[in-house]
Amino acid sequence: MNWVRIRCAFSALVLVLMAVLMAGAARGDVLYWMIDGDASESFQYAYAQTLQKAKDTVQGANADSVVARAYAVDKSTGTRETYDFVGVAAADDAGTSFDGAPVPVELPSTAASGNWIFGVEMGFMDGDGTFTATYCAWDAKGLTYAQLDAMGAIQSNATASYDGPINAAEAPWSAPTPVPEPTGGLLVVLGGAVLLLRRNGHA
Amino acid sequence: MKAWGVLAAALGAVAASGAVADDVFTGANVLGVTRVESAAEYLPLAVAWGAVGASAAAPAADAFVITANLEDGDELYVYDRAAGRYHVFTLVRDAAGDTWAAARVVHVGTGGAEVATGSAAAEVSLARGYGAWLHRSGAAARADKAVYLAGQAESEPVSITFAAATGRAKFGQTLFGPPAGAAGDFALNGGAINWSGAVKGDEIRLPQTDGTLQTVEYTGTKWVRKYWERSANGVLRLKRDENPVIPRGQAAWYARKAGNEALTVTWSEK
Structure with missing residues (x-):
């Protein structure tokens, strides 16, 4: 019996490895985002607050301390992917206009599944490179793959272009929010696990 | 004789003559070769030269890139502007030589669906x-391996039309490449093109080896490439290049800003 279990486990391992190798070989969709041009009022506020908090917290902090990065969250599992930190360069002292360029982000291979949401978070970095998130764009709901695709921000293959990057400078920004609550499949799994524990407890 | 035969014979004759740089060759056909350095899996190539033997004629898809150093199974994607789709050809190497065999037609923007x-x-x-x-x-x-483009040098300037935006939030997308004539990379602000008609926000997107696109933006007076450079602490910082170029022999996307008509420009270099 044990060798059957071992063989099954080995088969599963091979399948997982094959999936990983195939995922590595394939080029995923690329999302383009940026912080550029005239900023929305909520972005201006978030930027000013972040800069002030950086100055209050980190000795010698300045505008270079303010950074942003894109993230992706799988709502069904809670898996969170984060991408490169990007300097938020103000084009004026008031922080009403920003200078930027499209930042390419290679999306997870399952990005189109509908479980993922995407967003941008802003914060500041201390001298040790530790990041403190302060605000996020599009709040915890984020944007779905379908929304990003409809906006033309996704390059779907190497011989295609895209319409335009999503511009986080124009987005609504809100106070930091935790990773969205897992939904769907994970809740079923968690619910099942709780039920099992309770049942065992009663046995 | 096939076009490649003419070209090979001519290049062979040049090589055999031991010609030096000061020599001037005149005749009905002036031929040229462009070496393109890139390790990209998907490489956008400029249609840099004309068809051999017929001045101002468009080259056929099987006669603008030298196949000798390509691999059996390599593919060529040729855009059919009128139909809005790509013709895809596969390189077949056998005893008869190299042939670009028609493989499939794919629509643009549908994930490469075969139609x-x-x-x-x-x-x-x-x-x-x-x-x-x-x-x-x-x-x-x-x-x-580099890729070699070859064909006939043309005597007439080339006009190219960049497609208009197709919707409110859509950019017009045109894959274009500098024609041969000037040595080296093509300087976008070098004066070879009169960019009047380009608008602030138009973009030229340069495909990179990893498949992503590097953006060059029109400011209203010139092209500026903004790019990201990783600082010591790993943060990407914005940099500017005021003299952007399109690498020699390569093509790039012209993204016409939404809300603008098609734009036709003329390359003053031949």
């Missing part, structure tokens, strides 16, 4: 000043 069987490569014409994609699947071969 029909393609035409023979020789029946599909390219247009100078535009671009086509070469797909080389062998990583090891790509790392060591």
